Amino acid sequence: MQAATLGVTRIAHLSDVHMLQSGPSRSRSSHGIGVRFLSFGRPLNGHERVRKLRRGLASAQRVGATPFVISGDLTEIGSPGEFETFAEALHDSGIAPERFTLVPGNHDAYTSPDAWREALEGPLSAFRAGSADGPGKVVEAKGVTFLPVDVACHQPITRSAGELTDATAEAIERRLTDRAIVRQPVVLVQHHPPFSHSSRAWQWVDGLRGWKRLMDMLVRFPDVHVLHGHLHHVVDKIVGLGRSRIFGAPATVEDHLAAARVRVYDVRDGHLESLGIIEG
Numbered sequence: 001m002q003a004a005t006l007g008v009t010r011i012a013h014l015s016d017v018h019m020l021q022s023g024p025s026r027s028r029s030s031h032g033i034g035v036r037f038l039s040f041g042r043p044l045n046g047h048e049r050v051r052k053l054r055r056g057l058a059s060a061q062r063v064g065a066t067p068f069v070i071s072g073d074l075t076e077i078g079s080p081g082e083f084e085t086f087a088e089a090l091h092d093s094g095i096a097p098e099r100f101t102l103v104p105g106n107h108d109a110y111t112s113p114d115a116w117r118e119a120l121e122g123p124l125s126a127f128r129a130g131s132a133d134g135p136g137k138v139v140e141a142k143g144v145t146f147l148p149v150d151v152a153c154h155q156p157i158t159r160s161a162g163e164l165t166d167a168t169a170e171a172i173e174r175r176l177t178d179r180a181i182v183r184q185p186v187v188l189v190q191h192h193p194p195f196s197h198s199s200r201a202w203q204w205v206d207g208l209r210g211w212k213r214l215m216d217m218l219v220r221f222p223d224v225h226v227l228h229g230h231l232h233h234v235v236d237k238i239v240g241l242g243r244s245r246i247f248g249a250p251a252t253v254e255d256h257l258a259a260a261r262v263r264v265y266d267v268r269d270g271h272l273e274s275l276g277i278i279e280g
Contacts, residue, residue, distance in 0.1 A: 009143035011187075011272075012060030013263040015071040015229025016251035017053050018107060019089070020046035021081035034157050035077050038107065042253060050089050052252050055260035057093040059280035063264060067141045068095060071229035071249060072105025072152070072191025078115040080122070083108075087123035101139055102131040104152040105191035105230060106160045113154035132189075136171030138181060143267040145181055147172060149190040151208060162192035162230075164210030172214075176221045185272050186224045193228045193235060193248060194218065218245060225272050234263065236274065247274055 020035070031044055060068060075082035090100060102124065104116040112118070120128045130139045132148035139146040149172065151162035172188070175181050188194075192208035194215050208214075218224055218239045225245045228235070235248025249263040264275045 007143070007268065009067070009141065009267040010063065010065045011067050011069060011144065011227075011265040011267065012057075012063075012065035013069045013071065013227050013247070013249045013265065014053070014056050014060070014252050015191075015249040016073040016105070016232055016253055017049065017070065017086065018042070018073055018076045018251075018253040019049055019053070019082050019086040020044065020076050021079060022046035022050060022085045032077075034110065038076055038110070038157055046085065049253060050085065052255050052260065053086075053089045054093060055280070056252050056255070056262050057090075057095060059260045059278055060262045060264070061093075061095065062280065063278055065262075065264065066099060067101060067144070067146070068099055069101045069146070069187075069189050069227055070103075071189055071227055072103050073107040073229060073251075074102065074104065075108050077157070078104075078108040078111040078119075080115075080118070083115075083119040084123045087119075087127070090127065097126040098129055100127050100130050101146050101148050101189055102127055103148045103189050103191055104132065104150055106152055106155070106162060109152040109154045110157050116150065116152060135165075135168040136175055138175060143184060144272070145184055145186045147175055147186060147188045149188055151190050151192050158205075160206045160230075161204070162190075162208040164190075164208060164214055166210075169210060169213045169217075173217060176217060176224060182221075182223065185267055185270060186221070187272065188214075188224065188226045190226065190228055192230050193237075194226055194246060195237065215239075223270075234277065244274065245272075250277065 132150040232251035237246035
């Protein structure tokens with residue numbers, strides 16, 4: 001499956017890496033109680049998580065992906081060491097930094113409310129141009145325009161919610177009404193999905209505050225798509241009576257050693273089409 005057809009842009013979508021700080025002595029007991037709580041049920045093996053990310057990126061390269069989207073929960077708790085390990089894995093892939101679009105998830109904001117900003121100023125500085133960096137950020141790629149959206153908020157590790165602030169929602173709406181931007185398909189990249197859980201209690205714990213405002217925009221702007229993570233499984237959601245425009249990717253951290261699952265899309269003739277999951 002190669003993106004060899006003229007005029008086709010192939011997008012690779014990964015999510016939920018949950019990178020740990022790697023080191024020669026990072027046994028389970030060497031991690032803090034917060035990391036152990038957040039990684040409950042998953043092996044605390046930092047080197048294995050690096051390998052999973054590398055395999056996913058290599059698989060996407062083999063099928064000719066050009067933009068690489070990673071939709072949040074890049075780290076387990078948002079510590080500086082975890083961001084450094086994540087950045088090293090991206091650099092080691094050999095993919096040009098400007099081809100990445102990164103957004104933070106709730107896990108990336110547990111350590112500090114400034115963790116994402118400090119990461120963009122530090123280990124992720126080479127990837128800043130294509131990543132969420134203030135409301136209304138626009139990232140232009142061949143055939144597609146990305147709006148990377150930061151919906152992460154600092155909160156206790158017992159919650160996993162996100163927040164679309166009024167300022168961010170207003171900035172997105174301004175972009176979607178700008179004819180210079182919407183001349184090609186627009187893809188919002190964020191961590192939380194733009195719809196609610198069926199349980200009000202679970203929505204408070206784990207959902208996106210402000211989701212209704214974003215869904216309203218998706219109804220009014222039929223050429224806008226959303227790529228998200230957070231749910232750790234594939235999502236295809238139809239908006240209104242139209243076609244699927246909300247897509248979720250599987251969690252990189254959940255992949256087995258023998259496989260790497262990456263969601264792939266083609267942008268062809270002004271439309272974004274899901275090609276499904278590649279494994280390799």
